[in-house]
Amino acid sequence: MPGRRNVGSPWWHGRFRGGGYRLTVPRQAILNVLSRTSRHLSAEDIYLEVHKVHPHVGLTTVYRTLELLAEMGMIFKFDFGDGRARYELSEGPKSAHHHHLICTGCRRVIDYSGFMDEELEFLKRAEKGLAKKYDFEIKSHLIQFYGLCDKCRKKKAA
Amino acid sequence: MPGRRNVGSPWWHGRFRGGGYRLTVPRQAILNVLSRTSRHLSAEDIYLEVHKVHPHVGLTTVYRTLELLAEMGMIFKFDFGDGRARYELSEGPKSAHHHHLICTGCRRVIDYSGFMDEELEFLKRAEKGLAKKYDFEIKSHLIQFYGLCDKCRKKKAA
DNA sequence: TTGATAATGAAAATCGTTTTCAATAAGGAG
DNA sequence: CTCCTTATTGAAAACGATTTTCATTATCAA
Incomplete structure (x- = not known):
């Protein structure tokens, strides 16, 4: 697939290598969802969105990835008082x-x-x-x- | 018990009458705990503290009272990110x-x-x-x- | 290509909080 | 002071978001 080498390899790839983390399909999918929206998504929102493209990705992985991304400082986690956390990309073109x-x-x-x-x-x-x-x-x-x-x-x- | 008529009847009593609420023993106990501390208490912290004096008061009542007090604006509810809500008196001598x-x-x-x-x-x-x-x-x-x-x-x- | 091991998914467990429902008690009427 | 209405309560069960467990899979450095 010439010319496709960098497909799915946007600006955030370098971040993972540095931390000793692996850049997996679920992680990319989750970052993609977050980078495409300006809404305040819950873990389940993200799960449902990812699920459209990758039905095998589980909610557990979404939670784990969100925790990791927050630790890495790539996303913010918010509490708007409705009992579920919301997530937003902390940097990038849109934010x-x-x-x-x-x-x-x-x-x-x-x-x-x-x-x-x-x-x-x-x-x-x-x-x-x-x-x-x-x-x-x-x-x-x-x-x-x-x-x-x-x-x-x-x-x-x- | 002469002279004890006003014991347990501090500054917040009037607030309840106005809203059509009843000033019950558990509510007074909870307000007492909150007014005596400067710590950031969770519902369970408050429950344990109240329990020392009123062992019959249940955790459910603590939650219900805290919700009511927050609605009335008498307390603030905080999320410090550890998975449990914290409560503080919003006014009064200490705060x-x-x-x-x-x-x-x-x-x-x-x-x-x-x-x-x-x-x-x-x-x-x-x-x-x-x-x-x-x-x-x-x-x-x-x-x-x-x-x-x-x-x-x-x-x-x- | 391969191997060590990070990451995953399904299911079960956790745990703070809320709901249910029958019993109790606050406080106004008489 | 006593009675009565109904707000409030407590125990237990339900709830729901998040986390943990553990066997399986996939990443990526060598």
């Missing part, structure tokens, strides 16, 4: 640094990425201060806003 | 507005309440902007920092 607005009415999650200047300013100061005050090295942060989206606000008013 | 530093090494959680000026500034702008941009009414926010505490950093270096 920009962002946070989440969570509607407590309908559980809808809105990504937002504005106000990053203010945020950066705040974080820079906070992280520096915290590092000194508590001798704590900050690696990452989580910011989430809770409230009511337009629809739920109207529903409540009615 | 000031604060956030959490979570050590990903040993799972220790440090409260911090400094840098609130910067935070307030950031939040004010963010909330105003988000409200306008997404027609979203922000009710609350969650900020958590992840990293390594001094001990885990030293352990890692060794």
Whole structure:
């Protein structure tokens, strides 16, 4: 198959070799799913999506891979309060640094990425201060806003 | 028992009457536990603590009460990533507005309440902007920092 | 091509949390 | 103070997301 040597070998391949990990079919499939969506997928969402192409891949492997990817820093794991974890690619073409607005009415999650200047300013100061005050090295942060989206606000008013 | 009329009747009593809720022994016990600690208690922690004084109070009731208190806004529910929810009184004598530093090494959680000026500034702008941009009414926010505490950093270096 | 071993899948186990349902108790009415 | 309505409770069972077990398979360095 000339010219196909690199099919299925995108930007993340090098990451695995480094850690002594193997780049397997299920792992590639899971990364593919994550890199193609901007939704906030649960393990089962990912499993179902992978299952369309690779019916033999089990849910267990999805969980294991997600754990590994999170450890490697390639994905983020979120808790939006509905009892199941959600996953997002932490880098790559599609993903920009962002946070989440969570509607407590309908559980809808809105990504937002504005106000990053203010945020950066705040974080820079906070992280520096915290590092000194508590001798704590900050690696990452989580910011989430809770409230009511337009629809739920109207529903409540009615 | 003269003089004991108000024992077990602290500041939160009024809150229940208003909502049509009953102020029961288990609820008081749970609130007492929460108001006496500055730790981040899980449902089971609270259950065990309540159990010392009221052995008949069940874990189910603890969960139900915590859910109610969270709904009423009297407590906050946190997820520090260890698979069990943690609870904190949201107001009262002991509690000031604060956030959490979570050590990903040993799972220790440090409260911090400094840098609130910067935070307030950031939040004010963010909330105003988000409200306008997404027609979203922000009710609350969650900020958590992840990293390594001094001990885990030293352990890692060794 | 081969071998060591990392990775996998199916099923069972785990474990925090929720539901069920009959029994109990809070607190307003009388 | 007593009675009555019904919110609340406790024990046990159910639930559901995630993890573990263990025998089998597949990756990839030599």
